[in-house]
Amino acid sequence: MAFPSGLVELIEVFSQHGVKQAVICPGSRNAPIMLALSRNPAIESFSISDERSAGFFALGLALHSKLPVILCCTSGSAALNMAPAIAEAYFLEVPLIVLTADRPNEWIGQWDGQTIYQERIFGAHAKQYFSYSTRSHATTDELWHRNRIANNAFWTAFLGPQGPVQINIPIHEPFYPEKGAALPVAEPIRKIHHWKTPKSLSPSMKTFIQRQVSVSNKILITLGQMPLNPAIQEFIQQLMENGIPVVGDAVANANGLAFESHDLILANTKNWESLQPDLHIHLGKSFVTKRIKQFLRSNADKQEWQINPNPQALMADPFKGLGHLWEVDEEEFLKELVHLNVSNQQKSYFQTWKNANEQVQILQDKKLDFWNELIAFKKISQAIPKENAEIHVANSLAVRYLNWIKFVPKGIEVFANRGTSGIDGCLSTAVGGAQNNSQLVISIIGDVAFQYDKNALWNNYVPKNLRIILMNNQGGGIFRNLEGAKDLPELDIFMETQQNFRADNIAKDAGIQYISVKNEMELTEGLKEFFQASEHAILMEIETNSISNAEALAQYMSLFKG
Ligand SMILES: Cc1ncc(C[n+]2csc(CCOP(=O)(O)OP(=O)(O)O)c2C)c(N)n1
Ligand SMILES: C=C(O[C@H]1C=C[C@H](C(=O)CCC(=O)O)[C@@H](C(=O)O)[C@@H]1O)C(=O)O
Ligand SMILES: [Mg+2]
Numbered sequence: 283m284a285f286p287s288g289l290v291e292l293i294e295v296f297s298q299h300g301v302k303q304a305v306i307c308p309g310s311r312n313a314p315i316m317l318a319l320s321r322n323p324a325i326e327s328f329s330i331s332d333e334r335s336a337g338f339f340a341l342g343l344a345l346h347s348k349l350p351v352i353l354c355c356t357s358g359s360a361a362l363n364m365a366p367a368i369a370e371a372y373f374l375e376v377p378l379i380v381l382t383a384d385r386p387n388e389w390i391g392q393w394d395g396q397t398i399y400q401e402r403i404f405g406a407h408a409k410q411y412f413s414y415s416t417r418s419h420a421t422t423d424e425l426w427h428r429n430r431i432a433n434n435a436f437w438t439a440f441l442g443p444q445g446p447v448q449i450n451i452p453i454h455e456p457f458y459p460e461k462g463a464a465l466p467v468a469e470p471i472r473k474i475h476h477w478k479t480p481k482s483l484s485p486s487m488k489t490f491i492q493r494q495v496s497v498s499n500k501i502l503i504t505l506g507q508m509p510l511n512p513a514i515q516e517f518i519q520q521l522m523e524n525g526i527p528v529v530g531d532a533v534a535n536a537n538g539l540a541f542e543s544h545d546l547i548l549a550n551t552k553n554w555e556s557l558q559p560d561l562h563i564h565l566g567k568s569f570v571t572k573r574i575k576q577f578l579r580s581n582a583d584k585q586e587w588q589i590n591p592n593p594q595a596l597m598a599d600p601f602k603g604l605g606h607l608w609e610v611d612e613e614e615f616l617k618e619l620v621h622l623n624v625s626n627q628q629k630s631y632f633q634t635w636k637n638a639n640e641q642v643q644i645l646q647d648k649k650l651d652f653w654n655e656l657i658a659f660k661k662i663s664q665a666i667p668k669e670n671a672e673i674h675v676a677n678s679l680a681v682r683y684l685n686w687i688k689f690v691p692k693g694i695e696v697f698a699n700r701g702t703s704g705i706d707g708c709l710s711t712a713v714g715g716a717q718n719n720s721q722l723v724i725s726i727i728g729d730v731a732f733q734y735d736k737n738a739l740w741n742n743y744v745p746k747n748l749r750i751i752l753m754n755n756q757g758g759g760i761f762r763n764l765e766g767a768k769d770l771p772e773l774d775i776f777m778e779t780q781q782n783f784r785a786d787n788i789a790k791d792a793g794i795q796y797i798s799v800k801n802e803m804e805l806t807e808g809l810k811e812f813f814q815a816s817e818h819a820i821l822m823e824i825e826t827n828s829i830s831n832a833e834a835l836a837q838y839m840s841l842f843k844g
Contacts, residue, residue, distance in 0.1 A: 284456040286416035289318040295432035297324035305340040309356020312383030332737040337367025338707030342714020350377035350439040358396030372407040373701030377439040378446040409445040433474035442592030499627035502559035505530030508566035510695035517616035527635035532684035550842035654834035663689040665809040674712035676727035705731035709738035729754040739792035748819035755828040762832040794819040
């Protein structure tokens with residue numbers, strides 16, 4: 283039997299740990315791995331040709347399952363094409379097990395095809411690297427090593443902070459099974475269990491928290507990007523009712539229970555001092571927009587706590603004032619906080635935030651009298667389903683518009699690739715997230731990000747629950763709103779990269795329904811059917827003019843001047 287040894291066992295260990303999905307890219311050198319995956323009944327395997335898209339598709343699958351998804355490619359530049367997705371998975375803390383087939387070590391640099399340097403090819407963006415031998419007649423130590431690698435790779439990807447691991451697999455020829463032959467039966471594997479205690483608060487920690495809260499009169503809680511968690515939403519509601527202001531982006535999934543227009547609140551408040559905390563408690567990852575980070579970094583006097591159950595080895599101190607890192611489950615921490623009494627000054631501080639928020643909410647309803655992206659986003663936010671749906675919002679302006687308008691889709695989760703904030707893979711992530719998903723999956727994406735990742739539709743898995751809202755302003759509109767960039771003579775060509783591509787033919791090739799929108803009336807009409815059940819995915823291309831958009835956004839932002 284020519285089949286490389288150890289591959290069936292490798293996949294068997296993963297499946298016994300509960301891994302259920304794999305994304306396989308075509309190749310010859312990885313064919314034995316493909317066979318071990320596709321013939322394992324416990325693994326659902328997806329076949330995707332473009333490794334750039336496959337990586338993000340796998341990330342989309344893992345965002346939902348929270349289980350490691352296997353990603354498999356052949357040797358050569360295929361693995362390099364997965365790097366953007368691996369970097370996103372690393373910083374977004376999403377579990378992937380990347381199996382890169384390779385030539386045997388003795389053939390590296392010997393002028394063979396598809397042979398590059400694959401050892402640690404993702405660098406620091408893989409939590410761990412392993413080299414897995416498939417030589418036949420393995421010694422008992424080699425068998426022991428293989429089994430340990432398989433268990434180690436699973437637990438490293440799965441345990442927090444979750445992330446990608448790479449297993450490089452040199453495979454010798456011949457490696458195809460004889461015609462019609464079954465794969466070898468898996469040798470007995472040894473599943474290694476990993477027990478981890480919950481990260482809860484000790485009595486002394488609780489006493490410390492109680493004491494600090496009792497002497498603080500301006501406690502502010504900020505929420506960076508985090509998954510939708512009904513228990514946390516419940517705590518947010520209680521904290522706000524108790525007089526502790528909670529501030530978060532749309533990607534914090536507070537679903538309108540917190541102050542989510544913080545960017546406009548800060549723009550509209552001349553005297554930030556009145557909003558500054560004396561105790562700042564941060565949960566979740568990063569913020570999208572810059573102003574809140576500037577606001578928090580400008581206050582060197584505050585106490586700053588970070589609630590982070592899975593801190594990375596590299597300490598994150600994004601607001602330049604970290605004093606206490608609490609390696610505690612967020613719910614555990616908030617459960618302690620909600621029962622604490624706060625001072626009258628604290629309630630007055632909350633009222634300052636509440637008043638500032640109400641002023642902004644009034645201004646947010648101002649009408650703009652010419653067709654532009656802001657109007658489109660407002661109409662979409664009013665039409666979007668309030669349940670049984672999820673949003674995958676692309677980077678650049680789309681993810682920022684959610685924070686600038688009252689885009690509060692209660693009850694539905696907002697995903698975004700804010701790990702690296704790349705415009706690559708945003709649609710592929712949504713297509714992956716739409717698999718085996720009973721919800722409507724709505725991708726809101728700019729034209730450059732869409733064209734960059736149009737191969738997200740080049741596979742056989744574009745499901746009928748996918749809805750794509752393509753905001754086509756003929757280029758990178760964000761640069762036209764950036765101080766410094768917007769006045770450069772090079773803006774059009776070298777930053778906005780103006781182009782006149784549209785998506786109608788891409789939609790046709792992908793066999794999905796296409797709706798063209800060029801004005802507000804067509805948008806109103808298009809939205810009537812867009813979120814309805816359909817036998818196909820639907821792509822709505824909303825065309826606006828980048829210069830009009832910039833003028834509208836400038837007008838809109840000029841409302842918030844305090
Ligand atoms: C991979 C990658 N390349 C380049 C960038 C820099 N970048 C940020 S936004 C942007 C333009 C995005 O244009 P589009 O998707 O149309 O969104 P819009 O700004 O029009 O909302 C670019 C090139 C990036 N974030 N990621
Ligand atoms: C285009 C890139 O991304 C930058 C674009 C805009 C961001 C920004 O400052 C807009 C204002 C804001 O978000 O508050 C900028 C940032 O977040 O600092 C992004 O890096 C790019 O190529 O970096
Ligand atoms: Mg654009």
